[in-house]
Amino acid sequence: MGPTAFADVEGFATEVPVARRLFAEADEALGYPVLDRFRDAEGDYSEYAQVAFLVTCLALAEWAEREALPARPGLCAGPSFGGKAAAAYVGCLSFADAVWMTARLARCVADYFSREHGDLVTHSFVRVAPETAERMFGELTARGRRADVACRVDRDFFMVTLSADDLPGLEKAIRAAGGLSLYTMRPPMHSPALARLRERAEKEVLAELEFAEPRLPVISDHDGSALTTGEQVRALLLDGFVRRMHWPETVAALRGRGVRTVCVAGPDGLFGRVPATTRNFEVVPVGPKRPLLGADRVAGPR
Incomplete structure (x- = not known):
């Protein structure tokens, strides 16, 4: 997740049926209109921006599987903020629970940094x-x-x-x-200094959720390990507060498992574009401005 303007997702969110459906479900889960709040929010990482990012990623992933990809993906990775979307995509959390978790974590983080580590x-x-x-x-x-x-x-x-x-x-x-x-x-991210934030997130948010077994392996963005249980995915989200994200190791793990094509589903100005990704994979970008961008680039199943 990077800074994303409301205008970057507005058309996709309001015109593409799968996006309209998921944003409506997010509104119901939270009890407020997500897009309206996102449009009026200040800051790049507000609660509403984070929820909108999650919903957009999942809507694009669903759209891509149906319209742009010749086969369903066999592995999933969700670097940094993308870990929440990955947990929902692989079925560890229901969509409603993932939306609730994202909003609650954003509030927890905002409250924590209003009191600690302001420097x-x-x-x-x-x-x-x-x-x-x-x-x-x-x-x-x-x-x-x-x-x-x-x-x-x-x-x-x-x-x-x-x-x-x-x-x-x-x-x-x-x-x-x-x-x-x-x-x-x-506020900052991915630092051992944030151990108390990890504890708060576990106690106040993730303790309320049950993580099911993932339907396909999640490749850790910390060390490239393959996560195959719900508890491992839960730990991945919590450890994201205190452990560094290491994309080259994630790339190496995907390559080692035979991956040659990746679909980057979501607003992306980074992971689908850096040389670590483009030199190792055929990249199929599926973003909210032009969701058809990658459809004609897929030669066949990988």
């Missing part, structure tokens, strides 16, 4: 060699400062959680290394 952010940058990035992080930790790798998106694409006070120095080091800073997330 932490997650900063993304590219075009920095791994050894240089590790040296930057090491220089911060040697001074007793936090520098947790939140996401490894590609060989030279990182997200790091650190104090906002240390961000100007890091950005200067990134520029000196020939890199490019991209985006700073507030």
Whole structure:
């Protein structure tokens, strides 16, 4: 999930039957009109933006299976925020429960950060060699400062959680290394510092849900392991608060299981486009602006 404007999903959500149906079901599950709230919401990661992202991803996945793909997928991966959609897609949670969970987790996170870790952010940058990035992080930790790798998106694409006070120095080091800073997330994500948030999410939200066995394996975005039980998928969602996302390991695991084509279902400006993905797979992008984009690119079952 990245910053997504209401206009990016409005047409798909209101004109495509499967999207209209799922948004109506989400409205019923939450007791409010999701699209109306999303349109008026502030911030890239509001409760309403997160629910709209979940519903859009699942609607696009259902549409793609029926209209764009020659065969049903045999594996599923949901990096970072996509883990919630993955849990619903593989049947660990009902659609209504996944919608409820997404909204409740967003509220839990917002309340937590209104009280704790107000100084932490997650900063993304590219075009920095791994050894240089590790040296930057090491220089911060040697001074007793936090520098947790939140996401490894590609060989030279990182997200790091650190104090906002240390961000100007890091950005200067990134520029000196020939890199490019991209985006700073507030609140932060994927850091061991968020252990109490993980505990709250488990107690206040996921304890209310039962996770069924997945109908197909989920490839962990943490280490590439194959998750085949509901309890493993539940742990994946909770561990996302404190463990880094490692996309190259996820890619390697998919390749190792024979995957050569991936369908990226959802608003995507990242995972379907980075070289780690495009160099390893035939990518079928199925997004809300042009859901037919990938339909003619599929040569046959993979």
